[in-house]
Amino acid sequence: MFLGKLLEAARMGVFFLFFAVFAVGCGSGSGGADGGTDGGTDGGADGGHDGGVQVSVTIDPEEAAVVSGGQVTFTATVEGATDDSVEWSSDDGFIHADGNTAVFTAPLAPGEYTVTATSVEDPAASASAYVWVEAPDVRINSIRFTTDQSLIFTATGQTHTIAVEVLDEDGDPVDGADVQFSADDPSFVDVQKTGPLTATVTMLSDQVGYTTIRATSEGAEALANAAFATVADGTVVLSSSLVLEKTHDESTGDLVQVVLERTPETEAIAAGNYVVTGDLAGVLAKVESVRLEADRVIADVSDAAFTDVFENLDLEAETPLAEWEAQIGPDLLATVYGKGLPGG
Structure with a gap:
């Protein structure tokens, strides 16, 4: 009787030992499968996604501060693209682009403005710079052309020299003044600054038309016009x-x-x-x-x-408001306001 119960207990011990070994073995098998699946899947998916080449654009400088009418030069760099060219844009002011370099002429109104370079190959890739335009400490009253404001060209490659003077509120020249020159259509004429108050204008087009040339300094502005015309023989x-x-x-x-x-x-x-x-x-x-x-x-x-x-000849001219004093009686002066070009 005692021997029978001892044999029965031994058989039960072997059963529980086998069950425990089986359970542990199944657990190890599950861990191996998870490890293999997770390791292979995660490693392959992450590695392939992270290793892809993305187009990126950077712009230098990323921010700048200028006075009204001032200029800032920006350079864009494109990485990860076969075509590294960019398109330039701004929310105000004027952009004169030359490849991946652009000169931004600030508007006259103070404020915060954005200049953006966008990849031509991947328009989703872009970079922006921020420009803070500040009002000048001392406001210049006016700019006046001392050369022709109406420039007539009859052939591509012809040049004209333009010059201005900057005046204070009393009408006196401002010492050390510096003026920025630009063309509304830089594909029509090329404007190159040659000194603080001078520039050379070169005709690029062979088609009848015109564009406006701007001279700006610290909030003041003067306008000239460049026109391509056909003229009579002689x-x-x-x-x-x-x-x-x-x-x-x-x-x-x-x-x-x-x-x-x-x-x-x-x-x-x-x-x-x-x-x-x-x-x-x-x-x-x-x-x-x-x-x-x-x-x-x-x-x-x-x-x-x-x-x-x-x-x-196709020309539409606009000039700033001018002021004159006119003698309208023996002891009576009147102030007259109007628009006109010097000399006519």
Whole structure:
């Protein structure tokens, strides 16, 4: 009896031992499967996703502060793209782009503005810079062109020099002033600054049209216009700077004589030519006769019609408001406001 119970207990012990070993073995098998599945799946998925090449754009500088009308140069760098070119944009002001470099001319109104470079290959990739535009400490009253404000071009590659002066509230020149020049359409003309108050304008187009040129400094602005025109044969277009003297008939007011600085260009003028200048001198005349002197060319002229000179001209000009004092009585002065170009 005792021996029977002992054998039965031994059999039960072996059963529980086998069950425990089986349970542990199953647990180890499950861990191996999870480890293999998780390790293989997670490692493969994460590695493939993280290793992909993404297009990124950076812009330098990322922020800048300038006064109204000031300029900042930005450079964009594209990584991860076959085509590393970008498109530039801003929420105000003017952008003059040259590849991955752009010059931003700040608007006159103070505030915060954004300049953005966007990848051409992947428009979803872009970078932005922030520009804080501040009002100048001392406001310049006005800018005035000392050269022609209406620039007439008749061929691609022709150049004109422009110059301005900056005036304070009393109308006196501001020492050390610096002006920024730009064109509303930089594909029509190229404007290159040559000094604090000067620039060279080069015609890039061969199509009749025009664009506005802006001179800005610390909140003040002056405008000029550059136009491509076709003119009649025998027409000579001159800068106003070459005009030394003009004589008008006292009774009729007609222009009768123009004295020009002697240059290879003015020496070639002959009777029958038409002479036209920019707005500063305001000459539009037909040459009747020419005399050459040591350093001057004297042309006797008669008035010419606009249609005698220009075959095709497209120009819309706007100038800032000007102010004059007019004598309207023996002891009475009046202030007159208006818009006009110097010389006409």
